[in-house]
Amino acid sequence: MRVVLLAGGVGGAKMAEGLSAIVGRDLTVIVNTGDDLELHGLAVWPDHDTVAYTLAGLDDEVRGWGVRGESWTVMDRLEALGEPEWFRLGDRDLATHLWRTDRLRAGGRPTEVALELGAAMGIESRILPMADEPVRTEVLTDEGWLEFQEYFVHRHQEPTVREVRFRGVESADSTPEVVAAIAHANVLVIAPSNPLVSIDPILAVPGIRSSLDEARARDTPMVAVSGIIGGKALKGPADRMLASLGEEASALGVARRYASLISHFVLDRVDASSEGAVRELGLETLVTDTIMTDDAARTRLANEILGFVTTPSVG
Amino acid sequence: MRVVLLAGGVGGAKMAEGLSAIVGRDLTVIVNTGDDLELHGLAVWPDHDTVAYTLAGLDDEVRGWGVRGESWTVMDRLEALGEPEWFRLGDRDLATHLWRTDRLRAGGRPTEVALELGAAMGIESRILPMADEPVRTEVLTDEGWLEFQEYFVHRHQEPTVREVRFRGVESADSTPEVVAAIAHANVLVIAPSNPLVSIDPILAVPGIRSSLDEARARDTPMVAVSGIIGGKALKGPADRMLASLGEEASALGVARRYASLISHFVLDRVDASSEGAVRELGLETLVTDTIMTDDAARTRLANEILGFVTTPSVG
Numbered sequence: 001m002r003v004v005l006l007a008g009g010v011g012g013a014k015m016a017e018g019l020s021a022i023v024g025r026d027l028t029v030i031v032n033t034g035d036d037l038e039l040h041g042l043a044v045w046p047d048h049d050t051v052a053y054t055l056a057g058l059d060d061e062v063r064g065w066g067v068r069g070e071s072w073t074v075m076d077r078l079e080a081l082g083e084p085e086w087f088r089l090g091d092r093d094l095a096t097h098l099w100r101t102d103r104l105r106a107g108g109r110p111t112e113v114a115l116e117l118g119a120a121m122g123i124e125s126r127i128l129p130m131a132d133e134p135v136r137t138e139v140l141t142d143e144g145w146l147e148f149q150e151y152f153v154h155r156h157q158e159p160t161v162r163e164v165r166f167r168g169v170e171s172a173d174s175t176p177e178v179v180a181a182i183a184h185a186n187v188l189v190i191a192p193s194n195p196l197v198s199i200d201p202i203l204a205v206p207g208i209r210s211s212l213d214e215a216r217a218r219d220t221p222m223v224a225v226s227g228i229i230g231g232k233a234l235k236g237p238a239d240r241m242l243a244s245l246g247e248e249a250s251a252l253g254v255a256r257r258y259a260s261l262i263s264h265f266v267l268d269r270v271d272a273s274s275e276g277a278v279r280e281l282g283l284e285t286l287v288t289d290t291i292m293t294d295d296a297a298r299t300r301l302a303n304e305i306l307g308f309v310t311t312p313s314v315g
Numbered sequence: 316m317r318v319v320l321l322a323g324g325v326g327g328a329k330m331a332e333g334l335s336a337i338v339g340r341d342l343t344v345i346v347n348t349g350d351d352l353e354l355h356g357l358a359v360w361p362d363h364d365t366v367a368y369t370l371a372g373l374d375d376e377v378r379g380w381g382v383r384g385e386s387w388t389v390m391d392r393l394e395a396l397g398e399p400e401w402f403r404l405g406d407r408d409l410a411t412h413l414w415r416t417d418r419l420r421a422g423g424r425p426t427e428v429a430l431e432l433g434a435a436m437g438i439e440s441r442i443l444p445m446a447d448e449p450v451r452t453e454v455l456t457d458e459g460w461l462e463f464q465e466y467f468v469h470r471h472q473e474p475t476v477r478e479v480r481f482r483g484v485e486s487a488d489s490t491p492e493v494v495a496a497i498a499h500a501n502v503l504v505i506a507p508s509n510p511l512v513s514i515d516p517i518l519a520v521p522g523i524r525s526s527l528d529e530a531r532a533r534d535t536p537m538v539a540v541s542g543i544i545g546g547k548a549l550k551g552p553a554d555r556m557l558a559s560l561g562e563e564a565s566a567l568g569v570a571r572r573y574a575s576l577i578s579h580f581v582l583d584r585v586d587a588s589s590e591g592a593v594r595e596l597g598l599e600t601l602v603t604d605t606i607m608t609d610d611a612a613r614t615r616l617a618n619e620i621l622g623f624v625t626t627p628s629v630g
Contacts, residue, residue: 016441041413041416041420041421042413073386073388073406073408073410074389074406074407074410074413077406077410078410078413080410080412081414081436088611091388091389092392094389094409095388095392095396096392096396098355098356098357098393099396102356106356107322107334117396120397121396153629165570212319282465
């Protein structure tokens with residue numbers, strides 16, 4: 001079974017790990033690149049790397065990002081040289097950025113570099129950037145437009161978000177690898193990532209939305225997992241962002257956002273009372289435990305989801 | 316007293332430290348760039364950095380190169396990703412290369428980047444690359460032409476050197492900073508570095524040799540310190556290289572190489588018997604202990620040298 005997962009950072013990585021445990025090399029993860037940035041001259045891809053470290057078994061599960069057993073020697077020295085320190089890169093993480101930046105500067109296409117990196121890290125599944133052209137997520141706050149990491153890391157998500165835009169996305173294009181992966185998928189999954197800044201950038205890439213619509217027209221099931229549980233984001237500012245943008249910070253609100261695209265929706269047991277409303281949107285529903293606390297929970301959820309979307313509806 | 320030092324790596328760094336202790340901000344070190352290389356996409360300047368770490372008090376005196384208290388986390392991870400490992404960059408050292416490469420990519424002139432780095436490291440003296448254009452030292456061996464670091468680090472200086480060339484040096488040019496430093500110097504010093512691959516590249520830069528000749532025509536004293544003691548190089552392959560190139564691996568041989576350029580020459584006590592022959596080359600001589608084992612020895616030697624060249628000859 002060929003599975004394509006649209007993913008942001010941590011929620012996407014956990015979902016990817018569960019799916020990878022089941023379908024392995026038949027999983028393709030399309031990752032958000034809107035959070036990417038250049039730091040100290042290095043190409044830093046936070047969402048890609050969170051997924052990659054998780055699939056390579058290198059992720060720091062306690063901290064929730066970066067590489068396990070990380071040290072900070074290079075960063076401490078860069079700070080001693082007067083470099084800005086708000087986005088700290090660990091030593092092991094830095095090796096990834098160095099490796100990647102060297103190949104990108106030599107002319108490698110981001111998608112090819114990502115596939116080569118995945119192979120070097122021994123990752124069985126494929127991780128594809130959503131586009132090869134740079135796309136940069138920016139948020140409008142009372143202080144004006146901020147680059148995403150400026151808002152997310154430097155300002156600790158404190159400014160209220162009034163608007164989100166994906167700079168450069170009009171000139172980006174879906175890659176042949178992404179288009180082919182979607183075209184050949186048996187199942188399409190939207191991870192429980194932030195809908196506004198992790199999934200929306202992927203959907204905004206010209207060619208991706210139309211590829212997904214074509215897949216749906218061929219009756220390829222597409223399932224989204226709510227990243228909002230009991231009105232709260234498990235991690236990150238998705239709930240506050242939805243509220244400040246005038247949307248509903250709830251599983252139902254997430255289902256409404258995706259309703260025109262998807263066929264299936266997964267809610268946590270906490271939100272079971274919304275199941276009826278989600279079904280009224282024309283979606284099949286699965287109510288289950290969606291908090292992926294450990295490897296077993298990730299695999300269990302992935303199995304449930306794949307069973308859910310590939311079982312003919314009785315409704 | 317304004318002092319200009321022509322320097323390679325370790326010998327140059329020790330001489331620089333002694334002179335810096337005496338004249339401080341009035342010392343300008345012109346460093347060989349022929350050993351520079353690009354590794355993992357980073358601009359690595361071995362001779363520059365050896366001098367810089369020494370003047371910043373960060374040098375590893377036991378190992379003789381790199382930064383004290385170094386760790387190798389990034390390198391270990393790069394190797395795990397399949398990167399070549401023959402030239403290992405430490406974590407603290409890597410911060411220097413990252414810092415520099417970022418500024419060079421942004422369009423900074425190497426000389427400006429070096430001066431900015433020196434300031435960031437709190438170094439009082441100035442360190443100037445011999446040229447802003449890339450010059451690459453290569454050695455002809457029985458296996459053909461090898462890049463310098465390939466010969467020096469990767470092949471452990473084992474292949475016999477038949478010829479040395481400085482690729483790109485014809486298109487290099489002396490910088491305004493180097494020309495001004497030489498023009499305003501009261502004393503010019505050639506460090507006890509490898510004459511063939513540390514000092515010759517500097518002298519081969521168009522404009523530097525003529526600037527030095529003009530300084531000599533104004534009677535600016537120029538002193539060289541022999542890096543060959545008792546027929547042996549204290550460090551590195553200078554003695555073997557001189558021999559395989561058909562030159563004399565001795566203090567007298569070094570004096571002969573520099574005789575047309577310099578006014579003064581410093582020999583170790585071990586080579587006292589050569590003093591007469593060196594004087595016959597028309598050079599003033601100082602015989603003293605030239606092995607700079609510790610800070611005190613470096614400062615003592617620097618003091619002796621500055622006294623030697625600024626005292627009118629009685630001969």
